[in-house]
Amino acid sequence: MSDTPKKDAPIDDEARHASKMAKKKAARDRMMATKDGEKGLIIIHTGPGKGKSSSGFGMIMRCIAHKMPSAVVQFIKGGWQTGERTLIEENFSDLCQFYAMGEGFTWETQDKARDIAAAKAGWEKAKEMIRDDRNTMVLLDEINIALRYEYLDLAEVVEFLQTEKPPMTHVVLTGRNAKEELIEIADLVTEMGQIKHPFRAGIKAQKGVEF
Template identity: 60%
Template sequence: MTESDVDARHNEKMRRHKEAREKMMAGKTLERGLLIVHTGAGKGKTSAGLGMVFRHIAYGMRTAVIQFTKSPDWVTGEAILLRQFPDLCTLDISGDGFTWDTQNRAQDIATARAGWERAKACILDPAYRLVMLDELNIVLRYDYLPVEEIVEFLRTQRPADTHVVITGRNAKPELIELADLVTEMVQVKHPFREGVKAQAGIEF
């Protein structure tokens, strides 16, 4: 087969692919708020959610980021950057740090409850187009908040055009069932196993 034959076959294949794609896209006409869940043991859940936050900021759409387990004392790249856009992003670092650091279940529950109340207020506020609930899955995993309450609120009170992004390992089945989009990050390799510590710009 000559190079011209290969090119001709490729062009025909791409033509058919384009036709099929255009036919498929013609039926996609709905636009509404999505419930998005990033979960799994692999790295990148918060980073994926923040990517959507940054896209909204780029389009001038207001966002809120509620971080459930990160501490206000921590320095993170996302906090440094998001604070540069106070008119477009409300950043609420509502956690007390890792649960193995706090070692205080009652405190963790109270902190999670306060964060959830602020999250609900943002979700109900029509000024926000996207609300990210970072590490909410961790809070639910430890039963600091009842998953039934979260699911009921998101099902019945979330405005139709508001996007909500939830991150964290071990997403509850009830949340996965309710979500419009679920992505599971699968860990294949991680430098931590080789003795590499968390690094600025990668992990935080």
């Protein structure tokens, strides 16, 4: 008997693959059929890795693309003129309100009272934007840092999100070291891990990558 593979073996492989994918699709369709609810989500992007703010701004750009009004309130690094801020203010200000409320990282200002005042002003603006149910999404960029340094009252932030956020408004909170109390009430939490970072190799923050 010849050991030569049958010429139709590749066809058998394709058939097996098609059958496997059909079963996966059927299972996926059954699962998706049970997911028909909608709600305004509390979303947290945290962790030591890069990409927390970038991911938040990506979601804001999705809203803009869908013509859905949104807002951004930047805590801490509001002193930077970032690419996201320039893009939104110059091209999409009719769809996205942008408020840079911070004055820079705490080691740059070296003035705790001023940092606290800026954070509190940012939180007042954030509440205004969230209460406005015309906004589909509100990004609170780096608010976790303000909470970590206790520039804001954590209990107040948690209570507001639980009791005053409109039912269909999404709120995205970014920054390292998200508080457990926020994680507890969130619907979606992503932790960005860090494997390598160019800063450790002596490479500074670069335009188009970090800002």
